[in-house]
Amino acid sequence: MDYYKDLSVTKTFGQINEFDCQAMMFCFKTRFKVFKKGESILKQGESIEDVVMIVRGSAIVENVDQMGNISVVMRLGAGEVYGLEATYVGDEVNKDSVIATEKTTVMFMNKYRLIYPCQNKCKRHDIVIRNLMQMVAERNVELMNKLTHMSKKSTRDKLLSYFTLMAKRANSNYFEIPFNKTELANYLSVDRSAMSTELAKMRDEGLIDFDKNEYRLNLDFLNKNK
Amino acid sequence: MDYYKDLSVTKTFGQINEFDCQAMMFCFKTRFKVFKKGESILKQGESIEDVVMIVRGSAIVENVDQMGNISVVMRLGAGEVYGLEATYVGDEVNKDSVIATEKTTVMFMNKYRLIYPCQNKCKRHDIVIRNLMQMVAERNVELMNKLTHMSKKSTRDKLLSYFTLMAKRANSNYFEIPFNKTELANYLSVDRSAMSTELAKMRDEGLIDFDKNEYRLNLDFLNKNK
DNA sequence: GAAAATGTGTTGTTTTTACAACAAAACGAG
DNA sequence: CTCGTTTTGTTGTAAAAACAACACATTTTC
Numbered sequence: 001m002d003y004y005k006d007l008s009v010t011k012t013f014g015q016i017n018e019f020d021c022q023a024m025m026f027c028f029k030t031r032f033k034v035f036k037k038g039e040s041i042l043k044q045g046e047s048i049e050d051v052v053m054i055v056r057g058s059a060i061v062e063n064v065d066q067m068g069n070i071s072v073v074m075r076l077g078a079g080e081v082y083g084l085e086a087t088y089v090g091d092e093v094n095k096d097s098v099i100a101t102e103k104t105t106v107m108f109m110n111k112y113r114l115i116y117p118c119q120n121k122c123k124r125h126d127i128v129i130r131n132l133m134q135m136v137a138e139r140n141v142e143l144m145n146k147l148t149h150m151s152k153k154s155t156r157d158k159l160l161s162y163f164t165l166m167a168k169r170a171n172s173n174y175f176e177i178p179f180n181k182t183e184l185a186n187y188l189s190v191d192r193s194a195m196s197t198e199l200a201k202m203r204d205e206g207l208i209d210f211d212k213n214e215y216r217l218n219l220d221f222l223n224k225n226k
Numbered sequence: 227m228d229y230y231k232d233l234s235v236t237k238t239f240g241q242i243n244e245f246d247c248q249a250m251m252f253c254f255k256t257r258f259k260v261f262k263k264g265e266s267i268l269k270q271g272e273s274i275e276d277v278v279m280i281v282r283g284s285a286i287v288e289n290v291d292q293m294g295n296i297s298v299v300m301r302l303g304a305g306e307v308y309g310l311e312a313t314y315v316g317d318e319v320n321k322d323s324v325i326a327t328e329k330t331t332v333m334f335m336n337k338y339r340l341i342y343p344c345q346n347k348c349k350r351h352d353i354v355i356r357n358l359m360q361m362v363a364e365r366n367v368e369l370m371n372k373l374t375h376m377s378k379k380s381t382r383d384k385l386l387s388y389f390t391l392m393a394k395r396a397n398s399n400y401f402e403i404p405f406n407k408t409e410l411a412n413y414l415s416v417d418r419s420a421m422s423t424e425l426a427k428m429r430d431e432g433l434i435d436f437d438k439n440e441y442r443l444n445l446d447f448l449n450k451n452k
Numbered sequence: 453g454a455a456a457a458t459g460t461g462t463t464g465t466t467t468t469t470a471c472a473a474c475a476a477a478a479c480g481a482g
Numbered sequence: 483c484t485c486g487t488t489t490t491g492t493t494g495t496a497a498a499a500a501c502a503a504c505a506c507a508t509t510t511t512c
Contacts, residue, residue: 037510063374071377073370085370088363095370133359137314140362143369144299144311144321148289150376151297151415153470154498181460189377191500196461198499379500380468407490417470422491424469438478459508467500478489 003032003107006055010079012131020124027118027125028109035100042082042098048091050108051083057104060183063096072186074142075101075178084132085139087111150189155198158188163208163217173217180213229258229333232281236305238357246350253344253351254335261326268308268324274317276334277309283330286409289322298412300368301327301404310358311365313337376415381424384414389434389443399443406439 004021007013013021032055035041041052041059054076061073061082073096076082082098100106114132118125149161162184166175177184181199185192202208209216230247233239239247258281261267267278267285280302287299287308299322302308308324326332340358344351375387388410392401403410407425411418428434435442 063377065378069377069379071374073373085363085366088360089367091367129359133355133362134314136359136362136366137311140311140366140369141315141317143366143373146373147299147369147376148297150373151289151295152291153295153415180458182458189379192459193461193463193501194499197463200461406488408488418489419471419491419493420469423493426491453512455511457508457510459506461506462504464503465501467498469496469498469500471496472494474492476489476491478487480485480487482484482486 003055003105006078006105007107010053010055011135012053012079012081012128015127015131016124024124024128028113030110031108033106033108035104035106037100037102037104039100040097041100041104041106042094042096044094044097047093048083048086048111051081051087051111051114052098053081053107053109054078055105055107057100057102058178059098059100059104059106061096061098062186070186071189072179072183074139074146074187077178081132081135083111084114084136087115146187155188155190155195156202158190159195159198159202160207162188163215166215167217167219173219174214175217176214178213229281229331232304232331233333236279236281237361238279238305238307238354241353241357242350250350250354254339256336257334259332259334261330261332263326263328263330265326266323267326267330267332268320268322270320270323273319274309274312274337277307277313277337277340278324279307279333279335280304281331281333283326283328284404285324285326285330285332287322287324288412296412297415298405298409300365300372300413303404307358307361309337310340310362313341372413381414381416381421382428384416385421385424385428386433388414389441392441393443393445399445400440401443402440404439 004018007021008018013024016024035057044064056078058078059076059082061076063071063073065071076098083094086095114128117129145165149158149165152158152161162177163175166177167173169175179187181196182192185195188195199208199210203210207218209218230244233247234244239250242250261283270290282304284304285302285308287302289297289299291297302324309320312321340354343355371391375384375391378384378387388403389401392403393399395401405413407422408418411421414421425434425436429436433444435444
């Protein structure tokens with residue numbers, strides 16, 4: 001396979017040469033699969049066999065409760081893994097579904113091989129462990145950020161909390177977000193139509209502007225009125 | 227110091243003998259401090275110098291936004307650490323405050339010494355790294371659970387989501403929670419008085435019962451009416 | 453390129469929550 | 483034990499969000 005080009009730019013395998021990477025692929029019993037847009041990479045409730053990594057493309061982690069409410073937990077981009085934390089805490093079934101948002105290549109890795117140190121020749125396993133640790137820490141921060149947005153009382157404040165972070169990340173008050181409107185509503189746990197109304201109101205007030213998934217945040221306005 | 231008794235039962239240092247533990251204490255430049263109830267162990271906005279571990283007692287992690295809204299992020303019990311993820315991602319200031327909820331002994335550890343492998347004699351450092359990884363993974367699951375509660379639309383569903391998890395954890399429909407009513411409201415991001423009203427309503431309907439921080443969840447009733 | 457599916461914006465109505473203000477209860481320190 | 487502080491419960495009102503139903507736009511698929 002020539003997936004090494006993709007793997008070499010991931011956080012997990014980036015610092016590892018192609019030869020060692022190959023050895024590790026073997027050790028982790030990796031297999032690759034390509035998913036079409038909308039296909040489920042993992043299904044909520046199914047037993048966990050592997051840790052998955054997005055090699056190319058992207059996916060959304062979502063949770064559907066008994067009442068049918070959809071909650072978007074996060075988005076996974078290239079290089080990101082899912083299923084690691086569950087493996088560490090010993091969960092046996094997926095708590096969420098992972099759904100491809102475009103044509104997406106996924107690498108499946110044996111969950112046990114990944115987290116236990118091995119006696120094999122893949123001598124870079126320690127580096128991978130370190131990298132995974134880093135990624136779990138980053139995910140933690142990501143979840144804390146989501147909590148910060150969701151803890152806001154009003155839809156407007158939730159949106160502003162999210163937009164402010166995205167602007168900071170982009171280092172610009174003009175930025176693109178990885179969600180469409182429906183997904184954003186499910187990410188922030190607000191009603192989509194109510195959110196749509198609120199966004200329109202914010203635009204009328206000159207606070208923000210947007211087109212598709214691109215947004216502009218008028219920070220001057222924000223600071224003036226606080 | 228005779229803190230070893232306390233440390234020996236923590237996830238981080240539990241598998242390590244007293245001698246190695248002592249060596250590591252030195253390596254991590256640990257220092258101990260006792261806080262009274264209500265005192266701040268870490269303050270939001272202050273620069274991060276150390277990773278802290280609750281040795282004895284407990285604390286609450288909370289965040290106050292510009293409008294003065296208090297959000298309880300999580301509760302820390304004995305053996306739990308705070309500041310690790312921030313160190314991994316390179317944050318320089320505390321995003322939250324950590325406040326002792328009772329008389330609490332805290333161990334401060336040099337953040338760099340903790341996460342970088344060292345050349346010293348503390349040969350159990352690798353075990354500590356592994357244990358920390360486990361704890362960060364567990365914290366992620368904890369945060370995901372909180373997100374699940376908070377993503378529910380109504381106060382009642384938020385409460386039920388939380389209570390159901392606590393009952394599952396306790397393996398009983400009778401359980402104690404680590405929050406008082408005010409803290410619980412701030413944890414779930416709902417108005418305290420509205421929550422109080424909703425709890426009373428749920429009690430009237432026979433769905434739950436409670437006294438102080440102890441709750442009983444009537445699951446039969448729950449299943450019957452869904 | 454047409455049809456189907458998905459995504460988005462708008463409106464009015466209903467339900468829920470936040471807010472404010474207060475009283476009662478529990479707790480804690482001296 | 484007592485006073486001050488914190489926690490909890492209650493109520494009415496105002497504000498906000500959820501919901502439902504729809505039209506229109508956009509995207510996907512064959």
